[in-house]
Amino acid sequence: xxxxxxxxxxxxxxxxxxxxxxxxxxxxxxxxxxxxxxxxxxxxxxxxxxxxxxxxxxxxxxxxxxxxxxxxxxxxxxxxxxxxxxxxxxxxxxxxxxxxxxxxxxxxxxxxxxxxxxxxxxxxxxxxxxxxxxxxxxxxxxxxx
Numbered sequence: 386x387x388x389x390x391x392x393x394x395x396x397x398x399x400x401x402x403x404x405x406x407x408x409x410x411x412x413x414x415x416x417x418x419x420x421x422x423x424x425x426x427x428x429x430x431x432x433x434x435x436x437x438x439x440x441x442x443x444x445x446x447x448x449x450x451x452x453x454x455x456x457x458x459x460x461x462x463x464x465x466x467x468x469x470x471x472x473x474x475x476x477x478x479x480x481x482x483x484x485x486x487x488x489x490x491x492x493x494x495x496x497x498x499x500x501x502x503x504x505x506x507x508x509x510x511x512x513x514x515x516x517x518x519x520x521x522x523x524x525x526x527x528x529x530x
Contacts, residue, residue, distance in 0.1 A: 386421045387457045388412075388489075389445055393429035393466045405430060408462045415491045416460065424454040434469040437476065442467070449484050458487040464495065464509050471511050 392408040405428055416423050425448070427441040437443075448454050459481065461467050467488070468474045478497060481488055488497040495505055 387424045388421045388460045389456045390426045391461050395433050397431050412460050437473050460489045464490045
């Protein structure tokens with residue numbers, strides 16, 4: 386299988402701690418163990434997953450749309466690396482399904498080629514969205530106080 390790897394961190398501190406490199410290495414090891422080819426790595430540095438308007442995610446989607454790299458799957462460490470919005474998750478899944486692309490989360494053992502994988506993905510994204518919204522509420526309350 387030809388895999389694209391998507392890695393993302395939301396803060397410059399995480400970039401400095403080499404969190405992106407750690408994600409990338411784990412994903413490469415996963416692909417190697419299963420005999421999958423890594424087509425390309427999309428590294429998103431210091432970007433929130435609050436929406437789909439991220440440079441490398443847009444590039445990944447364009448590569449899928451045009452058939453560049455003949456991508457068959459997108460692998461992430463956790464689903465919250467690619468989205469923290471249920472609405473965006475649905476859009477991404479529909480886009481991937483239209484282009485016959487699997488989404489694989491290696492630490493959560495999710496493969497969206499089956500209905501249970503899609504169900505679990507939606508539940509996890511809902512939790513990630515709630516976490517993001519809770520954090521925003523706490524920051525807002527602290528700033529107001």
